[in-house]
Structure formats: C-alpha cells, structure tokens
Amino acid sequence: MTIRIAAVGDIHLGTGGTGTLRPALEGLGEQADLLLLAGDLTRHGTAEEASVVAEEFADVPVPVIAVLGNHDYHGDVPDEVAAILAARGIRTLESQAAIVDVSGCRVGIAGTKGFGGGFAGHALDAFGEPEIKAFARRSAACADGLAAALDDLRAAGCGIRIALTHYAPVPDTLAGESPEIYPFLGSYLLAQAIDASGADLAVHGHAHSGTERGMTSGGVKVRNVAQPLLGRAYALYHLDEENGQTPSTRRVEIGEPSTAVS
Amino acid sequence: MTDDTEYRIERLRHRLAHGELAELGLRIEARAGAVTVSGTVADDECRETILRVVADELSGLTVHMDVAVAATEAPTRAEQI
Numbered sequence: 001m002t003i004r005i006a007a008v009g010d011i012h013l014g015t016g017g018t019g020t021l022r023p024a025l026e027g028l029g030e031q032a033d034l035l036l037l038a039g040d041l042t043r044h045g046t047a048e049e050a051s052v053v054a055e056e057f058a059d060v061p062v063p064v065i066a067v068l069g070n071h072d073y074h075g076d077v078p079d080e081v082a083a084i085l086a087a088r089g090i091r092t093l094e095s096q097a098a099i100v101d102v103s104g105c106r107v108g109i110a111g112t113k114g115f116g117g118g119f120a121g122h123a124l125d126a127f128g129e130p131e132i133k134a135f136a137r138r139s140a141a142c143a144d145g146l147a148a149a150l151d152d153l154r155a156a157g158c159g160i161r162i163a164l165t166h167y168a169p170v171p172d173t174l175a176g177e178s179p180e181i182y183p184f185l186g187s188y189l190l191a192q193a194i195d196a197s198g199a200d201l202a203v204h205g206h207a208h209s210g211t212e213r214g215m216t217s218g219g220v221k222v223r224n225v226a227q228p229l230l231g232r233a234y235a236l237y238h239l240d241e242e243n244g245q246t247p248s249t250r251r252v253e254i255g256e257p258s259t260a261v262s
Numbered sequence: 263m264t265d266d267t268e269y270r271i272e273r274l275r276h277r278l279a280h281g282e283l284a285e286l287g288l289r290i291e292a293r294a295g296a297v298t299v300s301g302t303v304a305d306d307e308c309r310e311t312i313l314r315v316v317a318d319e320l321s322g323l324t325v326h327m328d329v330a331v332a333a334t335e336a337p338t339r340a341e342q343i
Binding site: 004010011012013014016017020021023024025027028031043044071074177178200201208209221227228229230231232233234235236237238239 | 282283284286287289291300301302303304305307332333334335336337339340341342343
C-alpha cells in the first residue's frame with residue numbers, strides 16, 4: 001500500500017497572507033492522504049497571524065499535522081498559536097506523536113520543533129556559561145523527545161513512521177546556505193535520534209536557501225520542505241507500507257517516553 | 263564599498279528581521295566591491311518591500327539583487343521514497 005504525504009514549511013503567512021496557498025490546496029485531497037507542516041507558519045508568531053494560518057488550512061480534506069518553527073515562537077505565545085491552529089483541526093506536535101489511519105495503515109508522525117547546535121564535529125556542547133548550557137540542553141531535549149515519540153509509534157504498531165521537525169537533522173539539506181550559520185539551522189542530535197529509533201522519512205524546514213534532499217548516516221531519507229526552495233506549494237512523497245517496516249530493525253532504545261500518543 | 267559596509271549589511275539584516283516581513287531567509291554578502299542580496303520570498307509585496315529597504319539601507323553602494331518570489335502552484339508529480 002502506498003501512503004501519500006504532502007509537506008511544506010516556512011510559509012510565513014502574515015496578516016495579509018490569506019489565500020496564498022488556497023488555489024493549490026483545493027486539489028490536495030486527490031493527491032495526498034495527509035499534510036505535514038514543518039513550522040514557521042507565521043512571520044511574527046502572533047495570534048492574528050495564527051488565525052490566518054488556521055483559516056488557510058481549515059477546510060483541507062486530509063489530516064493536517066504541524067510543528068511550530070522559530071518564527072512561531074517570536075511573539076512569545078506559542079501555546080496560543082497552537083491552540084488557534086487546533087481549533088481549526090491542525091494538530092501541533094512538540095516531543096509528541098500522532099497516528100493517522102490511512103485505509104487501515106497506521107501512519108505515525110513524531111514531531112518536535114528541534115533546535116540549533118550544529119553538526120557532528122562542530123557541535124555545541126553544554127559547557128561553560130549558563131546560557132550556552134541552556135542552548136545545548138534545549139537541543140538535546142528536543143532530540144530526546146523526538147526519539148521517544150518515534151519509539152511510541154513503533155510500540156503502537158505503525159507501519160510508517162515519519163519524523164517532522166522545523167530545524168534540520170543533517171547538513172546535507174543546508175547546502176546553499178552560508179556554512180557560518182549551519183549551527184543555527186539544525187542539530188546532529190535530531191539525526192542521531194532518528195537513526196536510533198528508526199523512521200521511514202524525516203521532513204524539516206527552516207533552511208530557505210538549502211536543498212530538498214539529504215540522508216542521515218543511518219540511511220533515513222531527509223527532505224527539506226521549506227516552501228521558498230520547493231518551487232511549488234508543497235512537496236509530495238509516496239511511501240510503501242512494506243518498505244516502511246524495514247527501519248524498525250535497526251532501532252535501539254533511547255530517551256524517556258513522550259507525552260502523548262493518540 | 264566603504265569602510266562601514268559590513269556594519270551596514272548587519273543593520274540591513276536586523277531591519278529586515280525585525281520589520282513587517284520578519285525576513286531572515288536572505289543571503290546578504292559583501293562580494294568583490296559590491297553587496298549581493300539573494301533569496302526567495304513569499305510574494306511580490308514582500309519583494310517590493312525588500313527592494314525598498316535595501317535601497318534605503320545600502321544607499322551609495324553597488325548592490326546586486328537576486329530576489330525571487332516563491333512559486334505556489336500545486337505539484338504535478340510525487341517522489342517515491
């Protein structure tokens with residue numbers, strides 16, 4: 001069985017952004033079984049902008065699952081942003097998992113915003129000043145939450161598992177960005193979590209000038225769906241359920257249980 | 263190029279990030295005696311605003327603009343993962 005995933009991030013809708021994606025979304029139900037939103041849905045993370053986003057996706061005929069991005073935190077009301085989205089049926093994940101039933105196949109989404117910190121060989125460590133420790137530990141906490149959510153999905157018997165983040169898990173999909181800002185664009189800890197717990201696909205945004213395709217060291221395909229680089233309203237990915245069960249064979253246990261599975 | 267070009271670039275980046283667009287996705291670099299501004303933005307209005315702000319902040323400098331507007335058409339094909 002083929003599962004059809006639509007995904008996009010970094011749509012950055014402002015208060016005047018109503019209708020930006022509506023024409024493309026009208027045919028989504030014929031192309032996809034679910035839609036993933038990879039964060040930075042707003043510009044400033046305000047309630048007003050969240051309402052624009054909520055209305056943009058309110059009538060989409062497939063389940064919509066999201067993570068927030070750094071822009072969605074800028075207004076210091078991320079919980080309110082998530083609540084506004086939830087009121088229109090858009091579920092936001094943070095170190096959490098969600099399961100969507102697609103014609104009898106349990107498709108699991110493990111989501112976290114993630115954080116920066118950089119990539120193996122050049123990554124930030126929790127050493128020194130409190131601010132540096134807090135930064136590094138925040139990145140680790142997001143990765144731990146992602147791993148636990150992926151573990152929960154495996155335990156729940158999901159035939160397909162997808163890791164959804166805003167920040168990048170690998171540097172591959174950052175190619176095109178200035179190398180100097182890679183530490184602000186993602187963290188290898190996310191990829192480590194994905195490889196340890198297993199996933200069939202990892203989807204992220206955040207890197208507007210990056211590239212779409214990458215892969216973790218463990219062989220999990222990574223796709224950067226930042227809308228500015230896609231050249232289309234959203235990306236479409238097809239996953240076969242049989243192939244989706246393969247990654248679980250390389251899973252190992254890490255992290256604490258995540259907070260929610262539904 | 264002037265001696266304070268790098269500071270003016272950072273002031274431009276700050277203004278774009280904290281302005282109405284909250285634009286952090288552009289590459290703005292001093293290169294061979296000029297400043298290049300490149301990237302893809304959400305719509306024509308964003309692009310026009312960026313052109314105006316860049317012209318204001320980098321007045322007097324040679325600026326090469328390469329700012330495109332993101333496509334929003336539905337995809338016509340899917341990738342088999």
